[in-house]
Every structure is written in structure tokens, then in C-alpha cells.
Amino acid sequence: MADRITPRKEDFSQWYADIIQHAKLADQAPVRGCLVLRPNGYALWEVVQGELNKKFKETGHQNAYFPMFIPESFLNLEKDHVEGFAPQCAVVTHGGGKKLEEALIIRPTSETIINSMYSKWVKSYRDLPVLINQWANVCRWEMRTRPFLRTMEFLWQEGHTCHETEDEARKETLKMLDIYLGFVRDVFAIPVIPGRKTESEKFAGAEETYCLEAMMQDKKALQAATSHYFGQRFAKVFDIKFQDRNSQMQYVYQTSWGISWRILGALIMTHSDDQGLVLPPKAAPIPVVIVPILQKNKDNSEVLNVCNKMKEELMPHHRVLLDDRLEHSPGYKFNEYELTGIPLRIEVGPRDLANGICVLARRDGKKSQVKLSELIVRVNEELSDLQKSLYNAAYERLKNNTHLENSFSTFKEKIESESGFYQLHWCGSRACEDKVKDETKATIRCIPFAQIRETGKCIVCEKESTGRVIFAKNY
Ligand SMILES: [Zn+2]
Structure with a gap:
């Protein structure tokens, strides 16, 4: 492990890897491309689970679990689906020392296995809607991997629903996208652009794919969540x-809809700085840490008593850690909480106590002295202000790096020198989309719901276009 964090300006991708190491979020597994999620990383995943489970259940969904092994024949039933996933599948051919009669796929996604069960469970309109979600791991054989963003095995949730009518299923698809949007924006403080995928970018087997696109600090796009409308395609295949x-x-x-641990990659790359991880208070498993300034070989009981009382007062409002370890200096602890992204640090020393004050140090560097009697109010204020200010900074970046462009050659130069979101006119043809991708590596991230609707000329072929779509390089 490098003993310092590489600055973002020097090497963004190394910076990202360093943050993950130093904040102890994850580590490389013995198998290439797999990731070990350490307790600090798992705690973040539990925030995702906790927040989304609440929303899923409020909207009538239930959790269930389906096996990770899928008979190979299932995957072959839907043409687009198999073409989309077969190259990435891990296949089990032997078990218990014998060759299997039918090979088993380790799920890359669970449409097929879940639908085979739905065909048994759904008989009448009285059985509908079916609103099931599962939290699971899936496996996709990736050649080039990066922590959280692209790994051979990853954690996610996948919701799979059945409805009586097209209208109801379409509404469900958008409702779930909206739940993701609320979570990503309000908890993770990541601004996103919701929209629809083009034919070439949509999920294998879906009629429509909707997505949320976020912008990272290097101005590349990251798809934060997706929601798919299937119509009756899988229903016909699985009867x-x-x-x-x-x-x-x-x-x-x-419908089906999902969010994976990529969202942790998005969280890291949206807010963190050269000192370490930065967590918005609502995304932080522990938003507040109290660090008493203790003195070795002296009686610290007065300071510790006050700190314990503070913790008790704050606990009903926030999860609080009191770090009373004597074996580490306050400086060591400050550094550790900067690396791990704890949003607010409360420092209390004997001199502060004499004056009836303590120091609040925010992860974004703002420091203030507060009266002990006003602690709860001030902690709440600082946390809510930090949450807003992190969102606003990310929103400004998204806004300032989204450009309108009309000339293909200028666009090519610009995206080469500076990543970002480019709003371009596009005629709707696959050929033009592919040409942009081949020449610039930028793809259509989405056709935004809030599309700029205006007539213009396709950036490639100059045929008529009715609106702009977002092109960007992406993770
Ligand atoms: Zn065109």
C-alpha cells in the first residue's frame, strides 16, 4: 500500500485506488478481478440496503432469494438475453467429481431463473402484481476490472415484477427509477440525469431501459442505476x-430494476479529496466522532465524563463513535477519520472544558467553536449544511461541465482534451452512434427526460434531429 494518497491531478485512477485502500473499504482478492469488501465498505453497502429496503417495502415490494445456479438451457431461451450475457458467463461443468448432464451458469442476472418460478406462481389476475426483490451476488467474467466499477463478482439488488397491464408495468419501471433517484440524490448527495437508453445501450432483452447518469470528478459518466420495461418478452418465453x-x-x-455496489464507486469519485474519503452525513455509517484530547499519565476523567455525556445526548439523533483510545495521539486519530471520511469530528480538551466549549471540525475543513450547551443544535446544523454543500458542489460540477456542441470536429477535439457531458444532435441511427464511439470512445449515456427538444442536424450525418442527447466517456 502506498503510504500517501496520489493527488487527483496526478493520476485520478490511482487516487481512486488509494482512497479505497486507505479508507479500508475493500481489498484485492486472491482471484483476479474479485474484491474483498472490508467492514468499512460493507457498512456503506448496508446504508444502501437499509435506505432502499425501506423504500421498496413502502411501495409494496418484498424480498426473496433465488439460487445462484441457472440451468444453461434457461439462458438460451431468449435470443437477445443470451447474446448479451453468454460471453461473460462463468459455467459450472463438474460437480461432486462428475461431469454434469447439463452445465450450470452462475447467474449474471436472474431474469431466467426467477421467471421460471413466476410461471408456476402466477395463474390468475388475483396473483398479480408480483413485486419481488432480491439482494444477491452475481458473476460476470470481466477481462478488465476495477474495484466496485467492474468486478467479476459483485453485490446488487434486482427487483423483478409482473403486472396485469402494460400501463401498470410501465408505471412501475418509472416509479423504481424515481426511488433510485431519491436515494442517490438525497442520501448519497449525487446529482444525476435521468433518461432513457438507446437501442444499443439498453439491457439485453428489454424493450426500454431507463437510467440515472452521474458525473464523476474526472468528468466521466457513471451509470448509477437502471430500470427496465420488458413488455411480454420474457413472459412469452417462460409462459x-x-x-x-x-x-x-x-x-x-x-419489469426489472437494479443498483449494484458501483454506486459506492460513484460515492467515492463524487465527493472524496486528496486527503481521503469524503462521506455525506446521510451516507455515513457513523457521521460523528468524538475525539477527547487525552494526556498520557494524567487524570483524564473530567474530559472523558463530558465526552460520554455528549455521546449519550447525541445518540438519539446520530450514530456516534467516542474514540477514547489512549494508545493513539489525537493527531493520529484526526488523520484516520479524515481518511475514512467521517463527516463531523468533535474535539474536546481540558482547556475547552474550562471555557465550556468544544471544537467541531467538518470533513470539508470548516472548523468552529461551539458552546457545550448548544451542541446538539449545532451538530445538526453542521451535518445538514455539509450534506447540502457536498450536493451543491457536485451539482455545480455537473452543470459547468455539460456543454452544447454542434460541430463533430470541435466535439472530437474538446472531448479529447476535456471529458464532460456533451449535448449533441443525433438522428437516431445506430451507424452515427457507432461512429462517434469509434472515433471518440464517447457513447450516448441517455436521452434525458428533460431533453432539449429543438430541430437541428445530426452531429455526424447532418440529417434532421428533433433533440439533443448526452454523449460522454463513461465508467
Ligand atoms: Zn446521423
């Missing part, structure tokens, strides 16, 4: 039929 209200047999309409 998920029900008797409708008029006693007619119908296929169900379906």
Missing part, C-alpha cells in the same frame, strides 16, 4: 400466463 378479469388467458407485463 407466464394468467386468467384475466374476463376469464381470458393473458401474458403478464414485466
